[in-house]
Amino acid sequence: MTGPDIFTFEAPARLTFGVGALARLPELVAGMGTRVLIVSDPGIVKAGILDRVASLLKDAGVTGDAFTQVEPNPSVETVHAAHDMFRRSRAAFVVAVGGGSAMDVGKVVAVLAAHGGTALDYEGVGKVPGPGVPVVAIPTTAGTGSEVTIFSVITDRQRKFKMTVGSPHIVPQVGLCDPELTLSMPQPLTAATGMDALTHAIECYVNTVHNPIAKALAQEAMRLIGRSLRTAYANGKDAGARTTMLLASTMAALAFTRTRLGNVHAMSHPLGAHFDVPHGVANAILLPYVMAWNLIACFDTYPQVAQAMGERVAGLPSREAAEAAVEAVRRLSHDVGIPERLRDVGVTREGIPRMAEDAMKSGNILVNPRATAYQDIVALFETAY
Ligand SMILES: [Fe+2]
Numbered sequence: 092m093t094g095p096d097i098f099t100f101e102a103p104a105r106l107t108f109g110v111g112a113l114a115r116l117p118e119l120v121a122g123m124g125t126r127v128l129i130v131s132d133p134g135i136v137k138a139g140i141l142d143r144v145a146s147l148l149k150d151a152g153v154t155g156d157a158f159t160q161v162e163p164n165p166s167v168e169t170v171h172a173a174h175d176m177f178r179r180s181r182a183a184f185v186v187a188v189g190g191g192s193a194m195d196v197g198k199v200v201a202v203l204a205a206h207g208g209t210a211l212d213y214e215g216v217g218k219v220p221g222p223g224v225p226v227v228a229i230p231t232t233a234g235t236g237s238e239v240t241i242f243s244v245i246t247d248r249q250r251k252f253k254m255t256v257g258s259p260h261i262v263p264q265v266g267l268c269d270p271e272l273t274l275s276m277p278q279p280l281t282a283a284t285g286m287d288a289l290t291h292a293i294e295c296y297v298n299t300v301h302n303p304i305a306k307a308l309a310q311e312a313m314r315l316i317g318r319s320l321r322t323a324y325a326n327g328k329d330a331g332a333r334t335t336m337l338l339a340s341t342m343a344a345l346a347f348t349r350t351r352l353g354n355v356h357a358m359s360h361p362l363g364a365h366f367d368v369p370h371g372v373a374n375a376i377l378l379p380y381v382m383a384w385n386l387i388a389c390f391d392t393y394p395q396v397a398q399a400m401g402e403r404v405a406g407l408p409s410r411e412a413a414e415a416a417v418e419a420v421r422r423l424s425h426d427v428g429i430p431e432r433l434r435d436v437g438v439t440r441e442g443i444p445r446m447a448e449d450a451m452k453s454g455n456i457l458v459n460p461r462a463t464a465y466q467d468i469v470a471l472f473e474t475a476y
Pocket residue numbers: 235287291356370374
């Protein structure tokens with residue numbers, strides 16, 4: 092399978108990575124202005140990270156307000172409340188610190204600050220007319236990789252729909268990745284966010300619009316996750332494993348930002364919108380089922396996935412080598428305590444037809460390696476249920 096002849100690759104203007112890198116914040120915000128809005132969530136406040144960020148900004152002569160009420164699967168209303176605070180405090184730029192939710196909100200606030208309107212005006216791909224105000228994205232999970240992507244996912248509670256804002260103009264100016272900030276992640280969050288990163292790597296590696304740069308990044312991300320997620324889960328204080336996982340999540344996100352993903356992400360968004368299943372948990376449960384269904388389209392790519400994840404596949408017939416990838420994912424998921432079925436996380440069977448309809452609206456369906464119809468998605472939800 093070959094990718095497209097012409098491809099585009101985007102990355103933040105600057106990515107700074109490493110243990111202790113947060114200390115570089117003052118120099119990284121130089122020239123962005125003297126008033127900031129910090130966008131974050133209650134967990135980050137409690138962990139003391141918000142205070143550290145605010146004091147580093149103060150050292151750089153930057154003051155402002157903090158919006159700390161971002162929730163999991165963040166809503167349109169949350170974006171608008173944060174934007175109101177941005178305006179009232181006359182901020183010039185955004186520092187988003189937290190998991191994917193805080194960064195996704197911060198990225199859309201930056202669009203509203205520059206172009207006005209509501210978050211709904213920018214739903215879809217390519218609706219943002221130009222650059223937003225500057226954003227510094229600081230991830231505290233490993234992770235969604237939102238610090239480097241062209242996407243924000245915001246939930247419209249009225250429609251029970253997770254909408255995507257996708258534009259090169261929303262890539263943060265600075266991605267600041269300090270593994271130290273991920274040390275306090277509890278086990279379930281480590282597992283869910285790590286499996287989200289693995290899903291990014293695998294889906295963009297096997298889908299129909301992959302490109303060579305994306306593939307190289309995705310392959311390395313799979314290798315790093317295969318080697319380190321169990322350790323990061325078993326011993327959260329292992330700085331080496333945490334560093335490897337954050338690197339992997341950022342690399343996987345650089346890989347998928349332009350290639351998009353596949354059926355797992357198409358299906359996990361309605362699970363979040365209708366049943367509030369955390370994004371990473373939804374992906375982790377779905378991934379082995381979707382991979383098994385995609386298998387017949389992936390005889391040439393799954394063996395490489397298996398190999399990257401540490402499986403020995405040399406000499407195996409291609410079908411067995413491909414199956415080894417599905418098995419490797421299932422085992423990893425099991426080892427880090429991910430539930431096996433959707434029924435284990437509060438999903439009801441009656442919700443499936445509506446969720447399948449919503450999944451079909453996702454652009455991720457179009458790039459999945461195996462052509463997918465509505466009935467296929469229903470069947471996949473049923474199998475995973
Ligand atoms: Fe994801």
